[in-house]
Amino acid sequence: MKRQYSNSLSYRNAEANDSEALTAFTKNEFGERWLPSIRSGFSKIEIPIFxxxxxxxxxxxxxxxxxxxxxxxxxxxxTAETNRVKGGYAIRTLSMIGRKRIVV
Known part of the structure; x- marks a missing residue:
């Protein structure tokens, strides 16, 4: 599912070919602590990453x-430090796909 909110901003589900770019982004912005979770997500058939x-x-x-x-x-x-603003796309989408309970 892809949503375009402006000419330059969009949200979508990750695809297998996003792995390298997301790994680099995560490492650069947040360090290595979340990399095992990113790898876990990309190991699944349906990648649970937005x-x-x-x-x-x-x-x-x-x-x-x-x-x-x-x-x-x-x-x-x-979110990249330079882009931190009010959001909520991921939580709304999980609700739309039927999740009754989400633990953050």
């Missing part, structure tokens, strides 16, 4: 069901 992109560059992400491979756990999530 991406925020601005001008085709990743500026944020949100994972679910990757921590301890447990359904219903949301996170990690992060």
């Amino acid at each position: 991406l925020a992109r601005k001008n085709d560059e990743i500026i944020g992400f949100a994972c679910f069901d990757v921590v301890r491979n447990e359904k219903g756990l949301f996170g990690p999530m992060g």
Whole structure:
């Protein structure tokens, strides 16, 4: 699912070919502590990661069901420091796909 909010800002589900770029983004913005969760997400058939992109560059992400491979756990999530503003796309989308309970 892709949503375009302006000419330069969009949100979509991650795809397998996003792995390298998201790994680099995560490492540069937040260090290495979330990399195991990112790898866990990309190891699944349906990748439980949302991406925020601005001008085709990743500026944020949100994972679910990757921590301890447990359904219903949301996170990690992060936004580039230069782009931190009010959001909520990932939480709204999880609700739309039927999640009754989300633990952050």
